[in-house]
Amino acid sequence: MGKYLLRRTVSGIVALVVFTAGMFVLIEVMIPGDYFSPFRLGMTGAEVEALRVQYGLDRPLPIRYWLWLQNFVFHGFGQSTTGFVRHGPLIGSLTATLLVFVVGLGLAYLFGSWLGRIAGWTRGARGRTLTFLAITTYTIFPPFLGFLLFYFFNSRLADLRHRLVGASVDWKTMDQTSVMTRMNITIIVATIVVLALGALGARVLGKRRLLSPLGKVIAIGVVSFGWWTYKGIFAYTVDIWLEAAIPIFAFAILSYGDFLLVMRTSILGVMNDDYVTTARAKGMPSRVVRDRHAGRNAVFPVLGRLIVSIPYLLSGLVIIEQSVGWGGIGTTLFDAVTAQDLPLVMDVLVLIGAFTLVLRLVFEVAQAILDPRVWRPA
Amino acid sequence: MKLLLERLRARRRSMGRTARAVLGSPTAVVGFALILLFGLAAIAHPILMKTVWPAKVYDPLIGYDFKVLPPAPPSSAHLLGTDSLGRDVMSMILAASRSAWVVALVAAGVTGVLATFIGAMGAFFRGWIDGILSHVSDAFLLLPAPIFVLIVSEQVELSPWQFGLVFGLINGLGAGAIVLRSQGLKVMAEPFIEAARVSGGGGFHILTRHLIPQLLPLSVLYMMLSVVGAIVAHGFAAFFGQTESLVSWGAIVFFGVTAYRSFGAAVPWTALIAASAALSLFAGSFYLVSSGLQEVLDPRLRAR
Numbered sequence: 001m002g003k004y005l006l007r008r009t010v011s012g013i014v015a016l017v018v019f020t021a022g023m024f025v026l027i028e029v030m031i032p033g034d035y036f037s038p039f040r041l042g043m044t045g046a047e048v049e050a051l052r053v054q055y056g057l058d059r060p061l062p063i064r065y066w067l068w069l070q071n072f073v074f075h076g077f078g079q080s081t082t083g084f085v086r087h088g089p090l091i092g093s094l095t096a097t098l099l100v101f102v103v104g105l106g107l108a109y110l111f112g113s114w115l116g117r118i119a120g121w122t123r124g125a126r127g128r129t130l131t132f133l134a135i136t137t138y139t140i141f142p143p144f145l146g147f148l149l150f151y152f153f154n155s156r157l158a159d160l161r162h163r164l165v166g167a168s169v170d171w172k173t174m175d176q177t178s179v180m181t182r183m184n185i186t187i188i189v190a191t192i193v194v195l196a197l198g199a200l201g202a203r204v205l206g207k208r209r210l211l212s213p214l215g216k217v218i219a220i221g222v223v224s225f226g227w228w229t230y231k232g233i234f235a236y237t238v239d240i241w242l243e244a245a246i247p248i249f250a251f252a253i254l255s256y257g258d259f260l261l262v263m264r265t266s267i268l269g270v271m272n273d274d275y276v277t278t279a280r281a282k283g284m285p286s287r288v289v290r291d292r293h294a295g296r297n298a299v300f301p302v303l304g305r306l307i308v309s310i311p312y313l314l315s316g317l318v319i320i321e322q323s324v325g326w327g328g329i330g331t332t333l334f335d336a337v338t339a340q341d342l343p344l345v346m347d348v349l350v351l352i353g354a355f356t357l358v359l360r361l362v363f364e365v366a367q368a369i370l371d372p373r374v375w376r377p378a
Numbered sequence: 379m380k381l382l383l384e385r386l387r388a389r390r391r392s393m394g395r396t397a398r399a400v401l402g403s404p405t406a407v408v409g410f411a412l413i414l415l416f417g418l419a420a421i422a423h424p425i426l427m428k429t430v431w432p433a434k435v436y437d438p439l440i441g442y443d444f445k446v447l448p449p450a451p452p453s454s455a456h457l458l459g460t461d462s463l464g465r466d467v468m469s470m471i472l473a474a475s476r477s478a479w480v481v482a483l484v485a486a487g488v489t490g491v492l493a494t495f496i497g498a499m500g501a502f503f504r505g506w507i508d509g510i511l512s513h514v515s516d517a518f519l520l521l522p523a524p525i526f527v528l529i530v531s532e533q534v535e536l537s538p539w540q541f542g543l544v545f546g547l548i549n550g551l552g553a554g555a556i557v558l559r560s561q562g563l564k565v566m567a568e569p570f571i572e573a574a575r576v577s578g579g580g581g582f583h584i585l586t587r588h589l590i591p592q593l594l595p596l597s598v599l600y601m602m603l604s605v606v607g608a609i610v611a612h613g614f615a616a617f618f619g620q621t622e623s624l625v626s627w628g629a630i631v632f633f634g635v636t637a638y639r640s641f642g643a644a645v646p647w648t649a650l651i652a653a654s655a656a657l658s659l660f661a662g663s664f665y666l667v668s669s670g671l672q673e674v675l676d677p678r679l680r681a682r
Contacts, residue, residue, distance in 0.1 A: 011516065018517035030530045030544075139606060139661040141628070143617045144654035147635050151645070261669075308519075308553065312607070315522035319614050333525075334618075337532045345529065353520040 001368055004375035008364055012357045017069070019353050023346065024065045033340055068346070077347045090332065090344075092177035094351055097328035098184050100244055101317055104251035110213060112256035113295075113302055116263025120271065120298075121290045131264060138257030142316065145253060146323035149246045161242045168235040179236050183228075190223040208292075247317075247326040254316050262305045266298035273297075300371055307363045310356050329355075399674045406670020412663030416475050416656075423472040436466045438473035438625045449634075449646035461630065461649035462637035470649075471656050474626045478609060478660055480538035481545075485608035486601040488546025493554025494597040498589050500555070501562025502581070512559060518552030524611035531615045541615070545608045554600050558593055565592045595671070602668035609661040627657040 034057050036048050043051075052058055056067060077090060112134075119130035194216055202210045211219060228234045270276065271294055279289045318330030325331070329348060336344035368375050400406050427433060435443045441464075443456065448464035450456060458467035496515070500508040527545050530536065536544065565571070566589065574584050616628030630653035637643040 011513075014513060015516040015520060018513055019520045022514075022517055023521065026526070027529075030534065032533060135662050135665055136658065139610070139658045139665060141610065141613055141631065141654040141657045143614060143628070143635065144631055144650060147631075147650070151638075265672075308556075311519060311522035311553075312524075315524040315611075318522075318525055319610075323617075333529070334532065337529050340533075349521070352525070356520050 001375050004368060008361060012361060016353055016357055020350055021065055023349050024068060027342060028061060035342055037340055090347060093327060093329045093332045095177055095180045095184060099180050100247045100251055102187060104248045107252040108256035109259055112259025113263045116260040117267055117290055117295050119260060120264040120267025134257035134260040137253050142254060142319045143323040145250050146320060149250055150324055153246060157242050157245060161239055165235040165239050169239045174236055179233055180240060183237055186224050186227050190220045194219045194223060246324050247320055250320045250324060251317050255313050258309060259302060262302050263298060266301040267294055270294050270297050303367050307360055310359050314352060400670060403670040403673050405666045409663045409666030409670060412659055416660050419472045419475040420479050431469060436469045438470040441465050449644055452648060458652050459648040461633060461646045462643050463633060467649045467652055470630055471652050477538040477626050481542045481608055481612045482605045484539055484542025485546045486605050488543055489550040489554050489604040490597050490601040492550030493558045493600060494593055496555040497558025497562050498593055500559040501566050502585050502589055515552055515555040518548060523548040524607055527611050528615055541612055542608060545611060549604050557600055558597055561596050562589060562593055565589055599668050599671055602664045605664040606661040613657045627653040
């Protein structure tokens with residue numbers, strides 16, 4: 001398995017380099033102007049020309065890309081032409097995106113695969129209603145969804161924030177990004193701990209499983225909030241949760257349909273397999289057969305689909321962020337594009353690409369653990 | 379001659395079977411009906427403008443009705459009311475279907491052709507050609523097509539044609555090519571390819587007569603799915619005023635939301651809901667047809 005993962009990592013890095021080259025060329029070809037166009041109003045043509053020569057912008061495209069790649073590898077994100085964003089804030093926006101992405105995707109996956117199992121398993125009106133609902137939310141227009149949530153919940157959430165934590169939260173003494181970073185780390189660590197302890201405990205006690213998925217979610221929540229209370233940032237996290245609620249729900253609503261539809265298809269594919277018939281013939285309750293027998297086997301296509309659709313989930317998130325005004329990577333990207341800040345656009349695109357790659361690798365590890373056929377030679 | 383007739387008849391029979399199977403799936407039928415409806419909408423708008431609707435009141439861009447206060451609720455004169463700028467919502471929705479159609483068709487066509495071609499090439503030649511092609515596809519997979527089109531359209535005003543073209547390019551080179559390549563690999567392992575080789579079929583013959591026809595159903599399916607992404611991305615670009623087409627569903631939502639947020643005007647609910655619903659239904663109809671087709675192509679999925 002180590003060899004398989006190494007191969008995937010190397011091919012991922014190759015893909016990232018090809019990706020940056022492609023983006024570099026496409027941005028040069030499709031977007032007018034270069035790094036110095038934003039300054040052209042304050043300078044004479046000769047000055048701009050001199051700067052362009054000084055910075056090597058008069059050289060041919062492949063050499064410019066090579067220089068960019070060199071500088072990126074050795075010096076990191078570099079400078080932005082508008083000067084208001086450096087990689088500190090860039091990492092901050094990535095943190096904000098990560099929070100919404102992790103929590104929203106978790107919610108979407110749990111609900112989507114649960115409803116998908118029901119939709120595939122039940123014939124007739126209930127299954128069809130669920131499918132119809134999924135298609136509706138799958139194709140809903142994100143800005144409209146963002147507007148609806150904003151219109152109905154924004155002032156209420158602001159009220160709630162004021163009442164719950166208004167007095168105890170002072171953002172002047174606390175850095176929002178660092179709180180969000182800690183929240184991300186806590187959630188991820190808590191998830192791993194709960195899953196590992198659950199598996200271990202189940203083995204020790206000799207049970208099939210210790211906690212239901214819902215129980216696991218509750219356990220993760222209790223562990224995380226307990227840790228935050230212990231660390232004394234409880235009120236700050238509540239403030240951030242209430243602020244992040246709209247993007248998280250919008251993202252979850254937008255992406256759960258995908259999981260539901262794939263899960264439904266996958267269940268339909270396995271529900272007439274022999275082991276399902278056997279389980280039924282043994283007299284197992286229908287729900288147990290659905291969740292333990294068919295559902296377990298139907299999860300592979302869902303995971304595979306997850307790997308393929310990461311870019312689409314991310315683009316959905318970018319669109320949501322921009323339409324509800326959540327200061328994540330998507331908002332940064334659009335600000336940079338509007339300001340013609342091409343270095344920053346490249347930086348954000350590289351971040352999105354790297355983020356996608358890392359996620360893909362994580363899901364591929366999960367897939368390899370669950371399904372050894374992926375990496376074992378036939 | 380006789381052989382040719384026989385062949386034609388066989389093809390018609392098999393096409394008839396496919397058509398019946400597709401029409402037997404309720405999802406596909408609903409999808410087709412919706413697509414037909416939007417086709418009618420695109421045709422109906424110029425006719426209505428010429429016959430029933432006076433241009434001064436009903437023009438989708440600059441029409442204004444002095445008899446009602448914008449945004450007006452639905453009435454007999456304005457079936458869906460007017461938006462914050464006093465324009466008739468019904469007329470705007472109908473007029474906007476044309477740019478949506480252009481985006482959808484161009485994006486689907488470019489995606490389908492590129493993805494089928496590249497996927498077939500990779501699966502057929504294998505070796506270093508496949509290596510290069512699949513690495514390029516992998517790289518394009520890192521970039522979601524909607525985001526890239528949005529970046530471009532923020533800088534360059536794209537007409538619906540160009541929008542569809544750029545979207546199709548990214549989508550076809552990336553995800554589409556990967557999906558079709560893996561199907562192509564499956565097809566190339568089938569015994570009938572071996573049989574064609576043994577009976578003396580050359581590479582070109584196998585590629586055009588066996589591999590590509592076998593890929594076509596999946597590529598049609600993928601084209602349908604890519605329409606969903608293209609329409610939503612176009613709507614979003616229009617929502618930020620970044621496309622050439624001022625008359626589009628996204629722009630209608632944009633005007634409504636901006637009027638409320640920036641100027642505190644009343645929310646033009648009919649315009650917002652109708653435009654978003656039109657956009658979702660148009661995208662959804664292609665999704666429905668594709669899932670109906672999928673059921674026909676993969677009999678395991680038919681609910682028994």
